[in-house]
Amino acid sequence: MAYILAILGGLISVGALGLEAGPFGALIGYLLGAVMNQGRRLDQLSRELEQLRSGPVRPAVQEPPAEAGESLAAARRAPTASPEEIDFDLELPEERLAVQTVARPAPRSRRTTPATGERQTDLLQRLGSLIKGYFSGGNLIVRVGVIVLFFGVAFLLKYAAEHSRVPIEFRLMGVVVAGMVMLVLGWRLRSRRTLYGLALQGGAVGLLYLTVFSALRLYSVVPPQIAFALLLLFVALSALLALVQNASSLAILATAGGFLAPVLTSTGEGSHVALFSYYLLLNAGVLAIAWFKSWRLLNLVGFLFTFIIGSLWGYQYYRPEFFTSTEPFLIAFFLMYVAIAVLFAIRQPPNLKGVVDGTLIFGVPLASAALQAALVKDMPYGLAFSAVILGGFYIALAALLFKRGGTTLRLLSESLLGTGVVFATLAIPFALEGRLSSAFWALEGAAMIWIGFHQGRRLPRLFGLALQLLAGLLYLEDNHWYGTGGEWPLINSTFLGAFLIALAGFFTAFYLDRQADKRTRYEDWVPPLSFIWGTIWWLSAGINELDRFVSGHNEWAWLLALLAFTAAVAEWLRRRLAWKRLILIDLGLLPALLLVALALWLDQSHPLVGFVALGWLLAFVVQYAVLYRLDQDSLAVRPLWHGGSLWLLAFLLADEAAWRLNQAVAGSHLWEMIPWGAVPVLLGLGLLSLGQRLVWPVQRHIRVYNIQVMTPLAVYLLGWAMLANAVSPGDPWPIAYLPVLNPLDLTILSVLLLLVKWWQRVGDGLEQWGVRAAHYFSLLGIALFLWFNGMVVRAVHHWGGVPFDADLLLRSQVLQAAIAVLWATLGLGCMLTGTRTGRRLLWLVGAGLMGLVVLKLFLVDLSNTGTVARIVAFIGVGLLLLIVGYFSPAPPRLAGQPQMSQKEEL
Secondary structure, three states: OHHHHHHHHHHHHHHHHOHHHHHHHHHHHHHHHHHHHHHHHHHHHHHHHHHHHHOOOOOOEOOOOHHHHHHHHHHHHOOOOOHHHOOOOOOOOHHHHOEOOOOOOOOOOOOOOOOHHHHHHHHHHHHHHHHHHHHHOOOHHHHHHHHHHHHHHHHHHHHHHHHOOOOHHHHHHHHHHHHHHHHHHHHHOOOOOHHHHHHHHHHHHHHHHHHHHHHHHHOOOOOHHHHHHHHHHHHHHHHHHHHHHOOHHHHHHHHHHHHHHHHHHOOOOOOHHHHHHHHHHHHHHHHHHHHHOOOHHHHHHHHHHHHHHHHHHHHHHOOHHHHHHHHHHHHHHHHHHHHHHHHHHHOOOOOOOOOOOHHHHHHHHHHHHHHHHHHOOOOOOHHHHHHHHHHHHHHHHHHHHHHHHHHHHHHHHHHHHHHHHHHHHHHHHHHOOHHHHHHHHHHHHHHHHHHHHHHOOHHHHHHHHHHHHHHHHHHHHHHOOOOOOOOOOOOOHHHHHHHHHHHHHHHHHHHHHHOOOOOOHHHOOHHHHHHHHHHHHHHHHHHHHHHHHOOOOHHHHHHHHHHHHHHHHHHHHHHHHOOHHHHHHHHHHHHHHHHHHHHHHHHOOOOOOOOHHHHHHHHHHHHHHHHHHHHHOOOOOOHHHHHHHHHHHHHHHHHHHHHHHHHHOOOOHHHHHOHHHHHHHHHHHHHHOHHHHOHHHHHOOHHHHHHHHHHHHHHHHHHHHHHHHHHOOOOOOOOOOOOOOOHHHHHHHHHHHHHHHHHHHHHHHHHHOOOOHHHHHHHHHHHHHHHHHHHHHHHHHHHOOOOOOHHHHHHOHHHHHHHHHHHHHHHHHHHHHHHHHOOHHHHHHHHHHHHHHHHHHHHOOOOOOOHHHHHHHHHHHHHHHHHHHHHOOOOOOOOOOOOOOHHHHO
């Protein structure tokens, strides 16, 4: 209804008074329509009250908000009151005021969305019912009469100015007198005929505003100062009438007229300080009314007029030098309407207390931020600081209201808190490049997931996940990742953008883990994927910063610090938040360090170059601290992580020692090879001796370290020893070569002795793992046999002058003779030892070696040179066989084998 009259009022005003009168006429038409709509509601309420008095019917009452509920309660307390004496708020919706005489329909279990055609049909039906209701309900004569009177006076003024000979001053004065008469008459009738009296008063105020406007703009018979004073007087009079009669329509009319007064009287040359001071007083009046009445439409009228007129003035007249004289007014207007929005929620009836006005709650900060952006657009970081202050203000206000109002004002507090968080977060993209906006979308996606779980809706959660993925893709597209950002490390759009995306991913994973009982099946895979998503973005952001701002080997040091910092923070958060998924980052530190060690080995000359040593020290401190924390929480021990830490330490120390020995003894590859065996031997020996005294971690996990950690180390050492024995000539330059007493042979001997000591320490445990002593020592025996052969080969190479080449060495008769003597000696020793100890297998091994020696001698080509060597070999082997025959006439018997007689033995 009010909208129809607004359109008609605007059209008639434009036709009668000109284009400038259009907005004013539309406003008057809207307000008059709202007053008439109020009358119709009063009539309906009166009929329902009559039914309550006369019949036993108990109507189903829909709960009315604001003053309507108060008026209805008052009417029930005083049933003798006449319908005209009942007053209520103008802007309250009809659907919430109507007292229904039929029961409410049962709620539908599923929402249905009407088709487009149905929505259009409903709109037309509602429009038709509004027009029909306006002209068929209430006092039709009063409604039509006020409209006709208003536009008739407008036409009269225009016609009088063009045709009448009476001075315009007298004609305008006559209209003023008529308006005052209407105003007095409406005041006199306020008690007996409330509807009629309010209609007359509203029409009278409209006529007075219209007359002053005509006198100023159309006929120029009133100076601007006097016209302004008259309009201000009408504003105060209308506000007073509204408060006395509890009629919001008059307050709205007065406020609208007050805001339009300086616009209608403006010549474009006035002071903006005076203008905004006047508006400040008007808004103070609106705030004062809001202290007593929750008139929503009045609040909206004041808000819209204030910020729309302020925006128009700024667009036309603002200059940077006006900042100090306009910024205080903007802050004051902002604070006033924040207070009005809060008062609207607080002043509601008990059953509606805390209901927020969304237009004010979210419109005020948005409008204020838009105007503030125009004021500080030329100031560095002006908008960023403004966003921080605005966000802090809303967060503090939300905390205060929640503390004072509790659950009653929970909705208001959450709305203010959300607004504060949004503006505080927006400070980042405002301070940095615009490319960061896509990263902010990721935070919005995380917030939507939070809201989706709170509301129990799946669609916002799905949209939140999609928004995070889209934010990441757009961020990469906008930034091109490398070569972008600001001049400061960490404080630039590239890093902070990736950090925000990572933060959103971590929050999503954390919150979905917390809501495991509310997740759907398809959401079970979201937490691990979001966690991986956040981890990748965080590490990528850090590595990109290192690539941009650090160079050389220091980049590796900072990378180790980044990994250590990530693991330390993850462990700290895991204990504070009780979020078990963060263990993945703790356990991921060791694999990351292994990759760094491999990359360092390929990229740098040695792993402890420069500050990289400090990086490794920090990384190992964090690694063992994480393992200690996991043990404190009684989590299952992970042998691979304890062993991996020790193995990584052995690798780093061996690589560093090899590089330093190579630098000290240049030209000899042997010294570079030795640390790869000597360092693990020293670590293994220390673990089996001094390490056993450590309460943590060795004694706490004694079996893990003695078996599961030492086994791979033992396998590596044995493999290294055999490989070095096979491929290295053992040149100890700059010292002379001596068999056994050289670095290579001593290291191999240390490996074999360590393996023997290891069996002595943990032999029982190894047997429980299926490793038999016979097999173990057989393997060591084979290694010992190969080492002896290697020593003979190296001795022939250094002392016999044979080049260290496999083909040449095999053709060397000196080596063949030496090998034959070695094998015969070892065979003899095995047979004697087997006889003495009763080990038949050892005796058979010795006998086999002796047989191989004899076979080798007979297969040697006698035509070749080296006859003397062959003769010596034959004689030596013969003597050995005689000795064996004397000391061991027969092989030892197996345990449990029955004793044979001498005849049977023969």
